[in-house]
Amino acid sequence: MSVANNRAQALGRELIDVHNWLRGELKRVARELDEHRLGHVRPVREVRGHCLAFCRALTAHHTKEDETAFPLLAQRFPELAPVLAELSADHRLVADILTRMTGLLADVTADNLAAVRGEIAGLSAILESHFQWEERRITAALDELSGDAGRGAELFGTAS
Numbered sequence: 001m002s003v004a005n006n007r008a009q010a011l012g013r014e015l016i017d018v019h020n021w022l023r024g025e026l027k028r029v030a031r032e033l034d035e036h037r038l039g040h041v042r043p044v045r046e047v048r049g050h051c052l053a054f055c056r057a058l059t060a061h062h063t064k065e066d067e068t069a070f071p072l073l074a075q076r077f078p079e080l081a082p083v084l085a086e087l088s089a090d091h092r093l094v095a096d097i098l099t100r101m102t103g104l105l106a107d108v109t110a111d112n113l114a115a116v117r118g119e120i121a122g123l124s125a126i127l128e129s130h131f132q133w134e135e136r137r138i139t140a141a142l143d144e145l146s147g148d149a150g151r152g153a154e155l156f157g158t159a160s
Helices: 003-037 044-076 078-105 110-144 152-156
Strands: none
Touching (some): 044 110
């Protein structure tokens, strides 16, 4: 197998790796919010900073997919266009949640901590479903792309 084919096949794995990294970061954010709620001494600004960093990383990932990976896949695999449109619609739904979370994070207090945690719980459920569906539907197509398709960072906004 050529180096180009090895690298192209690695794109599907790289997408899964990015998703796994994002899953781990979201779990860390949820854990930190729970610890803060229970009175642990982690400063609220640190908890807020981790939440906001996660929001930025997830937004960058979805933006890169929408602007780079999905158009490339749609061009090469027109039959994926409806799937890619649904995935982009999910991205907009997630962006709405992230906007609400960012607003709540402007001033994390005991009063709004439950609301932040609720947004995290909803986001976790949506993202897990989204990631699993995306991985099932486009990983094989990514693996078929030629070696000049781009690197994962260019296609997926890799942050790991």
